[in-house]
Structure formats: structure tokens, C-alpha cells
Amino acid sequence: MKLVGSKIPFQVDWLVVGLGNPGVQYAETPHNIGFQALDALAKAHQVSFKVEKKALAELAVLTLGSQRMLLLKPLTYMNLSGQCVEPFRQLYQLPVERCLVIVDEINLPLGTVRIRGKGSAGGQNGMKHLLQCFQQNQNFPRIRLGIGPQPTGVALEDFVLASYTLAQRELLPNVLAKTVLCIETFLEKGLLEAQNACNT
Numbered sequence: 001m002k003l004v005g006s007k008i009p010f011q012v013d014w015l016v017v018g019l020g021n022p023g024v025q026y027a028e029t030p031h032n033i034g035f036q037a038l039d040a041l042a043k044a045h046q047v048s049f050k051v052e053k054k055a056l057a058e059l060a061v062l063t064l065g066s067q068r069m070l071l072l073k074p075l076t077y078m079n080l081s082g083q084c085v086e087p088f089r090q091l092y093q094l095p096v097e098r099c100l101v102i103v104d105e106i107n108l109p110l111g112t113v114r115i116r117g118k119g120s121a122g123g124q125n126g127m128k129h130l131l132q133c134f135q136q137n138q139n140f141p142r143i144r145l146g147i148g149p150q151p152t153g154v155a156l157e158d159f160v161l162a163s164y165t166l167a168q169r170e171l172l173p174n175v176l177a178k179t180v181l182c183i184e185t186f187l188e189k190g191l192l193e194a195q196n197a198c199n200t
Contacts, residue, residue, distance in 0.1 A: 012068050018072070019101065019127070037176055055087070078126040
């Protein structure tokens with residue numbers, strides 16, 4: 001997919017990406033918590049996503065203080081996330097450091113929110129593909145949302161793509177509210193403030 005050379009109506013300061021899978025069958029699953037976090041952020045600020053079929057993305061624009069950001073949900077499926085994200089990064093001429101990525105993390109318990117300024121993919125396939133498309137540049141901030149623990153005897157794919165259990169659903173609103181706070185704090189006050197507010 002090539003977007004470079006397309007006309008853009010305005011410049012943005014940040015690309016904020018939630019990772020997940022398109023389709024109603026995946027909407028309420030742990031692997032889609034990145035999508036759910038962006039939905040919660042958009043709802044909190046009364047902005048709406050629009051499907052851009054040619055770009056394989058759902059997009060919304062949000063301004064927080066002096067920061068204007070493009071909220072992006074790739075519609076390429078998790079394992080090909082970079083196929084959607086990288087053309088938008090190039091179109092808006094943003095360095096990878098200006099891409100904030102929200103992603104699920106099986107190695108953290110559900111309810112945990114962690115923001116870091118950089119790092120590896122950590123085994124997450126969407127992040128692996130992003131890194132490939134970013135030329136292995138790890139210097140972009142990411143918010144990892146715990147979805148663990150993986151139950152004994154249950155395959156990883158079966159667990160992350162299964163519908164939320166009742167217990168998980170009860171925790172989800174607080175997780176998403178904390179994630180919205182983390183995103184807002186990071187974009188308005190920086191990484192250290194966001195870590196102090198959310199990495200607890």
C-alpha cells in the first residue's frame with residue numbers, strides 16, 4: 001500500500017496506533033484490546049472513527065492541548081500491522097519516535113498498564129511486523145496492556161482470540177480508563193509523567 005504523494009489536509013504531531021484484528025468475531029477478544037483502548041480514547045473526547053477502505057485503516061483525528069494526533073486502527077490483521085502503519089508514518093513524515101503504539105501483552109496480568117519509551121517486540125506478532133517496517137528501529141513509545149495469565153493447557157491463539165470471560169469483562173472498563181489517562185498524560189506531559197501515573 002502506497003500513500004506517499006497523497007494530499008493531506010493537515011499535519012499531525014503523533015500517530016497513535018492501536019493493534020488488533022478487524023471483524024466482529026474479534027471485537028471483544030483480548031488480542032483486540034489495542035483497538036478497544038483507541039475506541040475508549042475517541043469516546044472520551046467525542047471523536048469518531050471513519051473507515052478508509054483503500055488505506056486499510058480506521059482513522060480519527062484528535063487534538064489534546066497543542067498536540068494533534070491521528071488515531072489509527074489497522075485493518076490488515078495483527079500479523080501485518082506495519083503494512084498499514086508505515087505508509088501513514090511516511091505520508092505524514094513522522095519519525096518512528098512519534099508513533100505511540102498500544103498493544104496487548106500476554107506476560108502481564110489483565111489490569112496492568114505499562115508505558116515504555118522503546119523496546120523489542122517481546123514476542124508480539126503485530127509489534128514484530130511493525131519493527132520490520134520500521135527497519136528494526138525500536139525507539140518508539142508503546143503502551144502494553146496486560147491480558148494474562150494464559151490458562152494452563154490452553155493454546156495461546158485460542159486464549160487471545162476467545163471472547164472475554166465475565167471476570168475479564170468486569171476488569172476491562174478500569175483498564176481502558178487507565179489507558180486513556182496514560183495516553184493523555186504521555187501526550188500532554190511526557191513519558192516520565194505517564195510512567196509515574198500508570199506504571200503502578
